[in-house]
Amino acid sequence: MAHAPIRFTDVSALEILDSRGNPTVEVTLTTEDGRPFTAGVPSGASTGTREAVELRDGDPERYEGKGVTRAVGNVVGEISELLRSRSWESLEWLDDALIELDGTDGKSRLGANAILGVSMAAARAFAGDRPLWQYLAPREVEVRLPVPHFNVLNGGVHAPNDLDFQEFMLAPLGAPSFAEAVRAGATIYHRLKKDLTARGESTGLGDEGGFAPDISSPEEVLRLLVAAIEDAGYTPGREGVAIAMDPASSEFHRGGVYRIAGEDLSSEDLIDRYEDIIAEFPVWSLEDGLAEDDWDGWRRLTDRLGDRVQLVGDDIFVTNPAIISRAIERGIANSALIKLNQIGTVTETLRAQALCREAGYAQMISHRSGETADAFIADLAVATGAGQIKSGAPARGERVAKYDRLLSIARSAPTLPYGLAR
Numbered sequence: 001m002a003h004a005p006i007r008f009t010d011v012s013a014l015e016i017l018d019s020r021g022n023p024t025v026e027v028t029l030t031t032e033d034g035r036p037f038t039a040g041v042p043s044g045a046s047t048g049t050r051e052a053v054e055l056r057d058g059d060p061e062r063y064e065g066k067g068v069t070r071a072v073g074n075v076v077g078e079i080s081e082l083l084r085s086r087s088w089e090s091l092e093w094l095d096d097a098l099i100e101l102d103g104t105d106g107k108s109r110l111g112a113n114a115i116l117g118v119s120m121a122a123a124r125a126f127a128g129d130r131p132l133w134q135y136l137a138p139r140e141v142e143v144r145l146p147v148p149h150f151n152v153l154n155g156g157v158h159a160p161n162d163l164d165f166q167e168f169m170l171a172p173l174g175a176p177s178f179a180e181a182v183r184a185g186a187t188i189y190h191r192l193k194k195d196l197t198a199r200g201e202s203t204g205l206g207d208e209g210g211f212a213p214d215i216s217s218p219e220e221v222l223r224l225l226v227a228a229i230e231d232a233g234y235t236p237g238r239e240g241v242a243i244a245m246d247p248a249s250s251e252f253h254r255g256g257v258y259r260i261a262g263e264d265l266s267s268e269d270l271i272d273r274y275e276d277i278i279a280e281f282p283v284w285s286l287e288d289g290l291a292e293d294d295w296d297g298w299r300r301l302t303d304r305l306g307d308r309v310q311l312v313g314d315d316i317f318v319t320n321p322a323i324i325s326r327a328i329e330r331g332i333a334n335s336a337l338i339k340l341n342q343i344g345t346v347t348e349t350l351r352a353q354a355l356c357r358e359a360g361y362a363q364m365i366s367h368r369s370g371e372t373a374d375a376f377i378a379d380l381a382v383a384t385g386a387g388q389i390k391s392g393a394p395a396r397g398e399r400v401a402k403y404d405r406l407l408s409i410a411r412s413a414p415t416l417p418y419g420l421a422r
């Protein structure tokens with residue numbers, strides 16, 4: 001991505017709140033011509049242990065401890081000094097310089113939250129007057145509007161209920177356009193609320209805006225979703241609205257067993273359970289079906305179900321090009337979840353995505369459970385032709401910001417195709 005060199009005259013950062021009410025980092029870079037470029041950094045709850053390090057001030061159980069003043073200090077201190085010391089010809093160059101300045105494997109010295117905020121704001125500065133998605137698009141990629149995955153029912157560490165599986169998503173694979181996909185997601189979301197109310201279930205919300213009823217059986221949830229899809233006038237399945245699940249199983253994997261609704265299952269038992277689920281319900285995608293350390297289980301999961309369902313690696317891959325390469329070599333999963341803050345720079349994220357494309361692995365761009373109003377991932381999804389995005393429910397400002405940005409991209413570029421990458 002050749003570019004006229006950019007000079008930054010001011011580098012500022014701020015501790016803001018994310019959607020869970022926890023502090024996070026916002027960065028603003030000002031270029032020579034006086035234009036500000038801002039980015040907000042998201043934060044996860046069901047994090048992979050190999051994610052780049054989010055720098056926090058201290059005890060995570062206390063509000064003050066969750067602070068990010070040290071990360072903010074690193075942006076306005078060391079990073080500012082580096083950024084203002086010379087002009088920058090490309091984002092790759094700038095990101096590589098940030099990685100070198102940090103000097104650790106996991107960005108633990110300066111903080112991946114500090115580094116990512118700078119990297120995202122810098123991407124916007126390099127884009128300048130161009131839409132961000134046009135600037136970010138690698139030359140070899142066919143840009144497209146992704147299939148939105150609406151997380152309408154929340155469990156796991158994102159909700160206070162007894163449901164162990166974290167996410168149940170609606171994927172309007174058969175929608176004729178992105179706008180129609182959004183319409184389907186919102187319509188079914190409202191239908192689901194009515195159905196839950198009629199059953200006397202709670203319609204309180206989890207962290208990503210999905211409902212969090214007290215239902216502990218995943219199969220029961222799937223039955224409810226299929227009914228809501230039909231009641232709303234859509235066809236359940238790949239021709240209409242399919243379902244994607246993220247059990248986030250690392251969270252209920254302890255001592256080598258998976259504990260679901262009080263029952264202990266081996267990897268093999270859980271794969272059997274998934275096999276029954278995909279035979280009975282229109283589930284097209286399964287993320288983190290097994291835990292991040294269960295590589296042998298993942299191998300068997302891929303062998304047994306990989307030709308019937310998309311198997312997405314999140315905690316196991318953590319958007320890390322080195323880990324994804326190892327997984328590709330070993331034939332683990334067939335798709336990767338892509339989260340900017342798991343790896344900590346835009347450039348490394350793009351490298352992870354290029355690896356997936358070369359290996360024929362699918363990709364789903366993802367928000368975090370703690371979000372800001374920043375819609376960077378909407379542009380990233382279009383730019384990289386990922387074909388899939390998940391940004392929570394079709395409700396709540398920080399989730400909807402991404403879907404709304406995609407609606408506006410669709411309006412501005414009417415010839416962009418919609419749907420899964422080919």
Ligand SMILES: O=C(O)[C@@H](CO)OP(=O)(O)O
Pocket residue numbers: 043044045046047167208246248314337366367368369370
């Ligand atoms: O597991 C996930 O895929 C994410 C986003 O939905 O959750 P968190 O941000 O808490 O890791």
Ligand SMILES: [Mg+2]
Pocket residue numbers: 246248287288314315337
């Ligand atoms: Mg996940």
